[in-house]
Amino acid sequence: MGTPSRDRDITMGVSDMKLKSKAKSISAAPLERNVAAARQRDRSKSLAFRRTGVSAEVLTGNEKFEAKVVEKSEVARKRIRACFSKSYLLQHLDQEQSETIVDAVEEVRFKENDIVIQQGEPGEYFYLLEQGSAEVWITKTGENKPIMVKQYVAGDSFGELALLYNAPRAATVKATTDCVLWAVDRSTFRAILMSSTQEKRNLYEEFLKEVPLLKTLDKYERSAIADVLEPEYFNPQQVIIVEGAKGDKFFMLEEGEAEARSQGQVVMRYKRGDYFGELALLNDAPRAATVTAITKCKTVSIEREQFKRLLGKLEDLLHRKKEDYEKVNASVAVSPEDAPANLPDLPQGAEPSGSSSEVVAGGTASYDASPAPSTPRSESGPSG
Structure with a gap:
């Protein structure tokens, strides 16, 4: 000083x-x-x-x-x-x-x-x-x-x-x-x-570390995203994203619980620290599921255009380190025989609504995530 x-x-x-x-x-x-x-x-x-x-x-x-x-x-x-x-x-x-x-x-x-x-x-x-x-x-x-x-x-x-x-x-x-x-x-x-800024930044950075598509970001880039994440509040039964709508925003769940439905069937549940819609940072492909709040929820989100203005295209960031990109790319794309084509736009770490055979341990190009971990994430969110 x-x-x-x-x-x-x-x-x-x-x-x-x-x-x-x-x-x-x-x-x-x-x-x-x-x-x-x-x-x-x-x-x-x-x-x-x-x-x-x-x-x-x-x-x-x-x-x-x-x-x-x-x-x-x-x-x-x-x-x-x-x-x-x-x-x-x-x-x-x-x-x-x-x-x-x-x-x-x-x-x-x-x-x-x-x-x-x-x-x-x-x-x-x-x-x-x-x-x-x-x-x-x-x-x-x-x-x-x-x-x-x-x-x-x-x-x-x-x-x-x-x-x-x-x-x-x-x-x-x-x-x-x-x-x-x-x-x-x-x-x-x-x-x-x-005090409040540091606490929020640390929380959001830990959330961001869990997103496979963002694993190549460095601390400066994670901090940049953490600072512009926009909070949104949803009441029980309020829809957060709609199946079939164009995706332009990535969400993380800070408070509450939510669920994803595809063709009327519950296929995934989310809790604090889970995320969904991250493929919207890459393109505007239609959402593969409807996500609805179960309890009162607080999400934080960033739109694709805002992400690009901050850090450039995500594809360019992923290619920054070829070996990292290949690992991430492999985690979000599996062969058709490994998973049905209509699996929803769902995150790694979110809790499936049924057995592991209903939501396979992997994603497809329509998934917003990579393979689910073998143990569920803690209710209190990511540690460390």
Whole structure:
């Protein structure tokens, strides 16, 4: 972490203005940035900051959080709240938490081609992109050439990974147009968001690890998906997906129980941690079964187009490591004699409604899963 002086500066530098710490009001005038000078200063500090691994930071009862207040007009506050409504990390905060962040955020601006955050440098701010677009570039260990892995547009947010973990920035973010962002300082982010964000991310990442089609994703990619999973709530007997409808969304069941029916027959039951519809990330083939909530259910989901915008086509990710792709491909496609052609769009690990001969230990091209495990998954979800 930086010095107290550094913590009062917006990341990437401040030309003539510094943020005042503690609960003092300061001007909300746009910050001028001397990116080159600030980056050189941060680079020297980052040498002591680098780690070989990452570990989650924890807020303790001994840490004091003093809410910062940056003066801003009511028009600006409305703009900030509009950004909150588009951010999965912020949209579920209660009113008091939201207003604490509205008070603390500072407007920052970048020109086209400016570097917003730099891979390897310490992170001090979480950003909400109000206007403009940006690209994410990663230079992998042992390689010199960075690769572009995703794009941000208005409504997206980024920068939380370095604040959640005691680690440098995992990627470089470069403005592709002139950008207007809102910056949430490290202390405010940790006090308001870190605990709940970390808990949810860990849960969803564990769920994602169980999906055969997503086994080739690295931690950064799983985190990216975990952060944009959209919650949905279903009452008992409410239909989640319909047999024959085009598939465009992948679901994981966070709470409750559900069942799948094909041609009116119950063929699979789902519990916490199970998933269905993952083949929708590959194509829009019709759903092979209707999934209905048995109890009150909470699902989290991602649409295929959103997945592609975040990480590119799933086929490309699967081909990234040929041997992994071949293993995954084998797990989701078996010969016709191994399974009937009309088996539903069902997940690995979900509980069959009958004997193993009714839902064979394998999938077909219409399955959304690979072979079921020999022992059922725990009611409490994945372990580890």
